[in-house]
Amino acid sequence: MTAGALARRGFGDGARAARLMAEAGLDPGDHAQVIAALSAAADPDQALLGLTRLVESDPEPDELRAALDDDPDLRARLIGVLGASTALTDHLVRHPGDWRELRGADAARTPTPEELRAGLLHTVGADPNAAAPIASTPADDADGAEHALRVAYRRRVLRLAGRDLTGAINLETASAELADLAAATLDAALAVARAQSPQDAELCRLAVIGMGKCGGRELNYVSDVDVVFVAEPAEGVEDEQAAIRAATRLASAMMRIPGATDAEGTLWEVDAALRPEGKNGPLVRQLSGHIAYYERWAKTWEFQALLKARPIAGDAALGRAYSEAIAPMVWRAASRPNFVDDVQAMRRRVIAHIPAAESDREIKLGPGGLRDIEFSVQLLQLVHGRTDPALRSGNTLAALDALSAGGYVGREDTAGLADAYRFLRQVEHMLQLHRLRRTHLLPSPDAPDGTEQLRRLGRSLGYAANPVTELTAAWRRVASEVRRLHEKLFYRPLLHAVARLPGTEARLTLSQAGERLEALGFADPEGALRHLEALTAGVSRRAAIQRTLLPVMLGWFADSPAPDAGLLGFRQVSDALGATPWYLRLLRDDVRVAERMAWLLGTSRYVTDLLLRAPEAVAILADDADLARRPTAALTAEAYSALRRHDTAEKAVAAVRALRRRELLRTAAADLLEVSGIDAVGEALTAIATVTIDAALRAAWTKVAADLGEEPCTRLCVVAMGRFGGNELSYASDADVMYVHDPLPGADPSKATRQANLIVHELRRLLEMQSDDPPLVLDADLRPEGKSGPLVRTFDSYAAYYRRWSSTWESQALLRAATIAGDEELGRRFTELIDVIRYPEGGVSDKAVLEIRRLKARMEAERLPRGADPTLHTKLGRGGLSDVEWVAQLIQLRHAHEMPELRTTSTLEALDAAVAHGLLTAEDGATLDVAWRLAARVRGAIMLVRGRGGDSIPTSVRDLAALAGALGYRDDESEEEEGPSSRLLQDYRQATRRARAVMERVFYDEL
CATH class of the missing domain: 1.20.120.330 (Nucleotidyltransferases  domain 2)
Incomplete structure (x- = not known):
């Protein structure tokens, strides 16, 4: 195979690749499948170099080459490892026979935590079944036991990487196995420490509590393993201080072993900085000391850290006692003053301390990174987990699933966060696997080998066509989505509201609700309880979300003038909307809507009636901009569109009246929520009445023309009077109007008048016909001669009346006359006519x-x-x-x-x-x-x-x-x-x- 052909297969240096293949004894004709696998590796050149080194170091290279040809599973695992990890390649070169760890059924199987623990304890000669295993290492060969432990650990990581890189396991399985492997390593290291200091082992019981990712069984390939130590005197030991000193020596020795360096390198650091008082506190405390500290002195962030606490090594019974004592404190932490604010402030501090040059490459701590997801999930857990045990998981993805199942997070948001978390963790794994070093920074394309690193990383994640561009675009897309969801969930006002509730009230329990309802001021607690039962009964997602919302909303209902009416209205609206997906999602994700809804329903029968006629209108409460008065031109355009859409006057005006109902609700809500003043209320009510009458008049005109079989022979104008004309309508106001018509030139006046009356009567019928929407009553009592006068007059009749019979009160009434609908020219002429009456010369x-x-x-x-x-x-x-x-x-x-x-x-x-x-x-x-x-x-x-x-x-x-x-x-x-x-x-x-x-x-x- 030529150098050019190898270059086309993905090798960076074709000539060098050809030379290395020759050195490794890989003839392209005989080992075509191996070469194909190499070209598909994350880094083909690195994989080929690693294989060449392995062949050179293996005393039986022919067996290796034959196995690669014959065993496709081995081939995929080994070459996958060689192309992704120089650190594991170095391990294989140091231990040539370890390539067999990637062969056979055991290489394909995920071991149990018990198997991992037993295997590593056997490595140091300890009995896994002993209450406190002790390594059987000669006193003068402690280094040998530690070295054997590190080699055994690397072999287990090698097996895991082989399955991980070939897609045989998912992220959750890989992370859990890494955490279990770390726990087993600590147990074996503790066994070595006991062997080195048997007298200390006899004085104390020591339990190792895993924190962070190890505690949550979601560990990286290379990460500090966060721990906390708890100890008690051994049975029969009365000197507590001596026991704690002994436990401290054992803990220190145990911590040193994984972090020590020899030919195998360092496994990882053991970090005990999350213990009480941090690095300034004692390394080991008794259980009573832990309890006292967390009861009196612990800060908010310490309870957040304890969310993932889990016994992982040492004395199992003591570890369980620690968990049983501390866990209740964790789930009470959200009741602390300013808890939510403290957690949010801590996240902002983390971001503020990231160097500016690294912010857009930091996949863990940076904006849109893993910490955004973890903090969001943990805050939701701590707030809602007080009363919902289903949320009490230390594992991020498991907790996210529980939050979704309980209705605390929407399904789409859950899927978005879960996908992003898996992507970011997989990127993190591939970054760390390369050299088995702790890092969370994407390579910089400006670095000398940055592009090559990005290419290898992208290929390891499955981006084959253009690895650098595709990986970079995916990272930016994921970071943007994570940041959006983080800000939506992490700063959700509902968290503050729920956190402020006493723990016993944060989750609705019907057995306790009766007393609370009475205490909150509900006049009919039994009736309110029936509403709560109807809203929260069952195991549906809807009921789950209501159980989260209602404890907070009950307080808001209680703050309203009529709590019972508010809760009844809320039930009616919720029943009307049924399982509409956006409704409860809106209330949960935008708590201002829920609070506003509680206030409006508990304050206004008028708003409740309007909302029950069209429950979907609750969506306008989400944004003040949606409560602002809409321009008259926009309302007119919408009303005219409704006229064009419908083929009958009844249907067309029904659509226009529905538009009016929506605007009445918008205006009333803005009024009660103090978004608008009385001027805006009057203008909004007048505008929508004007638009409604204008559209209905057009529909009535069309209907009458169709019934007559000809266009009416007159022009018609509607004149607003009183508050209507003054642009000062109120919710209870009828629309005071007068009707003016003017026969067309040459038309029969009596015929024109009959037609005008038909149109006006049709207009009134359409606006008052039976409907779910409130009627618009047109009151013409302010016309000349009042109820005794004709409903519709001609322009000339008005002119004659005002010239001969007009009284002072009519001049006063005309001060607020304004034409609002119908023929514009006729309206202008009428205005000129009445100006002489209402603004008389000389006063x-x-x-x-x-x-x-x-x-x-x-x-x-x-x-x-x-x-x-x-x-x-x-x-x-x-x-x-x-x-x-x-x-x-x-x-x-x-x-x-x-x-x-x-x-x-x-x-x-x-x-x-x-x-x-x-x-x-x-x-x-x-x-x-x-x-x-x-x-x-x-x-x-x-x-x-x-x-x-x-x-x-x-x-x-x-x-x-x-x-x-x-x-x-x-x-x-x-x-x-x-x-x-x-x-x-x-x-x-x-x-x-x-x-x-x-x-x-x-x-x-x-x-």
Whole structure:
């Protein structure tokens, strides 16, 4: 085979490869399969060099060559090792016969932990069945026992690597075997230490507790083995201090053996820095000392480290006693103050200490590395594992599976983290296997041999086409995904909320829930318990997630004005959404949605009703941006799209009303969550009403035209009045409107009027027809002649009426008239018509002013409901909406003809303009503004809380408390005498009393 042909097969130096093959006796014709295997190795040149060295060192090279030809399993394992690990190649060269470790059934089988322990103990001549095995090494040949132990260890790693590199085992199996092999090595090293100091062995019992990856049975090929030592005096030994000193000497001797260096090199370091007080503390403590330390002095990170603690060597009974004593403390740690914050801060400190030049190559500690996954999993375990024993595993992948099964982590997130973890650990394994050195850094392509190292690493991981590019891209992709999931899970607010709960309350137990419900203030604990049972019954994933969420949500429901109603609403919404996958995932992953949902359902019957009509709308609670008012143009475009999609007027308007319902929910939620103010509420409600009427009018027009078989012979315009025209609609407001039509030139006026009436009646029918969505009632009582007048008038009829019969109150009513739908030109003409009426030249006369004042006084006397408290009626009461609006309107009637800024339908804008022109003092304007806003907010909140309209502030204690809560009044511990309800009443009465004083002075005297 030529040098060129070898180069094409993947060898870097074809001529050198040909020479080495000749030296190894590998004729291409006779050993084609071997050469094919070499070319497929992670590093073909390294594999060939290693095989050549092995052939040269083996006293029977012909047997080796024949075995490679005849045994495909041996060939794959041996060449795989030679191409991936120079360290194991060196071992094979030192021990030529060890290539046989990769041959036969034993090489293919994964040994049990007991087999590994027994094998290494036999290596040092110790009895595996003894309570405290002691090596049978001559006193003057301790080095020989240690050397034999290191050689035996390397042979076991060789076997493991052979299976690992050929894909015969997965990452979990390889990591677990490495951990078991490390534990067996420590047991054998302890046996050697006992043989070296038999007098110490007689004084004490010593247990070795594995920590970190060894404790979790997920060890790397080369990693420090973290341990903690616990000791007790041997039976009959009374001198505890002497026993602890003896145990310390044994532990020190044991630690030295794996870390010592000889011809076999160093296995790994044994690190006891995770012990109490770290490196400053004693190496060995009694069990009582460990317990005392963890009960009184341990920091948060120490409990996180103990999560993986597991007895791995030494006295088994003492190790079990240690686990039984310490484990409960680990699972109580999340209840410590600031626990979650401490763990999060520790992760940030780790990242901050990574050298900048290594950050993007650090697969363990860097952003998107293994630590991000491990910290995320461990924090979730510690918080939720207090009450869920299924989560109490020291193994990352097993814990992740348990978190997924319990509903704490979504399936997709679990799969993403698990895949990333396996990828990163496999990269770490292949990095370390090369020289059997501890490293977590990807090779730098800028280093002298960096590209070659990346190529070998990429090929060992299965990237064959373009190993460097594919590996680099995979690392970046995985790191990015890990970082995203880490930030999502590790900084999940639900962790804080669950951690703050007492341990007994962090997992919902129905047997304990009754007492807690009563303590939280639920009026009907038995009814609430039935809701909880329905939500959490069974073993489904949905029930599991609810069992995690509800302990936290119960507290949020209790903070709302009506906890029982909130829990009932939550059950109804959850039942309606059923097994919808995104719903519970949203509540679990974005705790703000769950908290907001609890507050809204426990505060507002109005919101609950809207949400039950379309439960999927709960998704808007995830982001403040989704609660912001949508532009009118966007709503209009969506409504028109609905008209085009449906083939009947009924279906089209039903879609538009569904759009309105969604926007009502958006507005109400933003209002109660204090995302928007009263101005934004009025504008949003007015906008969606306008869009709905406009779209429904188009549908009605099309329907009537189809029924008539011709286009109507008139033009039609809808005029908003009152709060609707003032852009100040509230949740309880009907839409006050007037209808104007204008027959087309040459059309029969009576026919045009009949058609206009058909369209208006169809419009009202469509907006009020039976539906799951709330109706939009159009009230035309403010039209000329009121209920006695025609529903629809022609433009000329309006002009004649206003010219001959218009009264002062109608001029006042027209101040808030605004065209909102229908023919735009007709709307402009109508506006020009009424401007003359509402902004009369020279202003209204003194006689008209007197009439307005008398009308206001009569309205207060006659229209205020019987028995209503005039100080608590938001609309007609003293200092309420009517008082403020009449002041603004009288100013407009008198001065708008000369001051264009007063020509607005908005009450607050009119007040601002009056202040700007000196018609009101700034102080009076501010007083009226505050009172109007507060009365409008209270009136809207009454509708939100009750689900039905009302103008008076309720007097019942329960209703008043709910109203105060909806308005943002909270219990304040500094207020010993006054609760939220009292503060609401005080604020309202104070604001309206001041506004009434301004109104009486300005309206009756100054204007």
